[in-house]
Amino acid sequence: MIEYQRERVRERERERVAMAMEENNKSRVLVIGATGRLGQELIRASLAASHPTFALVRETTFSDHGKSLLLRSFESQGVTLLKGSLEDLSSLLEAVRQVDVVICAIPSKLALEQKLLIRAIKETNCIKRFIPSEFGADPSKVQVLNIDNGFYEKKLEIRRCIEKEGIPYTYICCNFFMRYLLPSLIQPGLEAPPRDEVKIFGSGDIKAVFVKESDVATFTICTIDDPRTLNRTLYLRPPGNVCSMNELVKIWEMKIGKELKKVYVSEEQLLRSIHGTPFPMNMDFVFIYSSFVKGDHTYFNIDSSCFDGTHLYSHVKHTSVSDFLDTLV
Template identity: 45%
Template sequence: MGKSKVLVVGGTGYIGRRIVEASLKQGHPTYVLQRPEIGLDMDKIQLLLSFKKQGAHLLRASFSDYHSLVDAVKHVDVVISAMSGVHFRSHNLLLQLKLVEAIKEAGNIKFLPSEFGINPARMGHALEPGRVTFDEKMVVRKAIEEAKIPFTYVIANCFAAYFAANLSQMGILFPPTDTVNIYGDGNVKAVYMDENDIATYTIKAVDDPRTLNKTLYARPPDNILSQRELVQKWEKLTGKQLQKISVSEQDFLASMKGMDFVGQVGVGHFYHIFYEGCLTNFEIGENEEEASNLYPEVKYTRMDDFLKVYL
């Protein structure tokens, strides 16, 4: 039996482009949705053409033309949505629900929806306004399961470029040079994942019956680190000690005041990760799997090695 044909929706996005590359690398017939909405965005056009040069197929379809979307989905066995919607979540929700309807009509197609972060099923208690990002993912899950569409939910935890490279500081994407804010005592465990490893695990799960209708966590043991442990790795690499400023839970939440919507969402998510420990304060259970356990052949990137590029 050949490998499944994979369609990536949002293939020019941050995680989507990595999923396209991983799909091609692992030998899947790979399709990328080419949406007219990209307009004159030359970077995205060039990226699509580079995918085509590597062997991917471009499928033209628009979310405003439902029939074109159904026709595109009918070409493949698996659809992976990598659409980002951090600034316009309601818009993302509508697009994903349209995609669910198209998959339902096409029939017999597995779906991996846009998740790749914190498991929304565990975030019913999340702070406003950030909880909307979890609530809307659960709306999509409900639509998938009611339509009886085969699925895998991929929980990737913290993207390393956004959470490890900056030593988990908000508002910057490079390591701080002198001082570092430590959330509470800094000992709460998080999970840091190289984005290319996330893509690799995602494609590994495509044809794996062990992940069918299950939640797949990317939670390899060596990447389960506290913020203090992450900072120590950076200090060891640089040979320089950073001044550590402890930020209390109350002061951290108070910083939300006066921020725009996106900033408030970010504070809420950081709070759940670094004060509450929402990524690691539970055991992986029934109908759940852990990626590094299923795929020990993948040599995932440890954060020591990830941080070296920032020296």
């Protein structure tokens, strides 16, 4: 009996040491854009996975009451706050030297501001993974480069910079965040799903993909210590989240118990809206055209050079489109 108890003590000690070693081997993660919607979720996902977590924060952010409260909350959970910005090379060098992985979650329109960060990563030569601010449709697959006002070309330029410098990377292509377009059932100008009449763009049969920000963050953190995703693209197409407009309308009709009047908007009409609406107000139409007419989220198969994150990390539970629409009824 005494020997058994001693063995149990030794076993618990071995487990404690193993857990401590695992903790020590966790990559140190720096999130840039930590106060944004996705950035906040990346911080939470990194902490939930027990990664030592850092956030690069502009000096001026601390004077914003709401953001300051958020940062203090992060700090109380163990996040290390580092002052700096994407315009200040010395602060970037100092921040990058303290971590193993850099994840950038700045808005896509600011994509080119990552160039100085890429220089810092190259100069320090200590980062084992960089995840740039992509988090949308794959810019190398989209078929709207001539009408997107340079939106995707900026992301392609950043990809070229990363690969030219030989920086280890993972690109995350999650397509649409659920908070974008889905709350209105793809009706630009509306803040809630319609209950009488709905516009359907194109045939209504082309499928697009929606993923909740918190789920995108969880899948992203799964990649950072996974050698399979090094220098690869990770696509997210979760079951229940790949839907055509006709399917979305049908789901919504079932939830509200009412059939909507359908007004079909042809490809030609949609293109006229794109060209007749000033930038940036026309970007909703551009993204609708890209996803629901050209099929830029789903027209291609995920081949052996890439990965489907929902297959690779099947343990990650995600919010479905139907679950999200339940919150809008």
